[in-house]
Amino acid sequence: MTADTAVVVGGSTGIGRGVADAWAARGIETHVFSRSRPAGPGADRLVWHRLDFRDAERAREALRSGLPSRVGLVCYSAVYFTARREPFLETDDTDWTDQFAINVHGLAWTLKATLPALRAAAPGLFLHISSEVVYNAGPNRSGYAATKAAASSLVQSVTQETDPSQVRLVQALPAGMVDTPGIRxxxxxxxxxxGYMAPATFAPLAAELARSRGAAEHGEALVVHADGSWTPVGDGAPASQSRPLANSPR
Incomplete structure (x- = not known):
């Protein structure tokens, strides 16, 4: 059964927007929680709620007060990475804590806020947008690597605590770089x-997960390819997007 209400955290741009647009295109009432209001084609189909995980208390209140009464689909795509890649010892303290606030703590708060609603809509679906850096790490991206690995492990742990007849949890990550405002x-x-992927490349997977509620994908991490197809990460981790130190821009 297709859910009639969805929530996308970090859905105003990037991969989250690709997921939000795909769900809204299926007639699903789609709520976007993000720092910026969705703009451009399709934005009128999205219900926007302002949320910034760097303000912890207001963010938790936005989730408490803004969630629809019924939620069958949730996607967490909020992400923060620094303005440039840099060595660990040069990492700004604010950038470091902001990466944890958004990439890890925001995910945890979203899980806590939405899992009860997803259970009530059983079977609900929680989709987390992961990254190849979980499997590859790489120089000059220590904060991003640490937080995305922590986020992936958090979802894996919650998956093992969850009855798939109530909630299915799936992770998805792009096979290559994605053209997003943050990257630009x-x-x-x-x-x-x-040579970059487009956020809309995630639309086929989003549509399939809305249809199936992840019946066959619970606990999987799926690599989404440039043609819109996907494969389990166990079939082959995506190529590293790290650059050799000598060529890494500062």
């Missing part, structure tokens, strides 16, 4: 994005 903020104006 780190690139030069003349950068060529033709």
């Amino acid at each position: 903020a780190r690139r030069s104006q003349d950068f060529d994005y033709s």
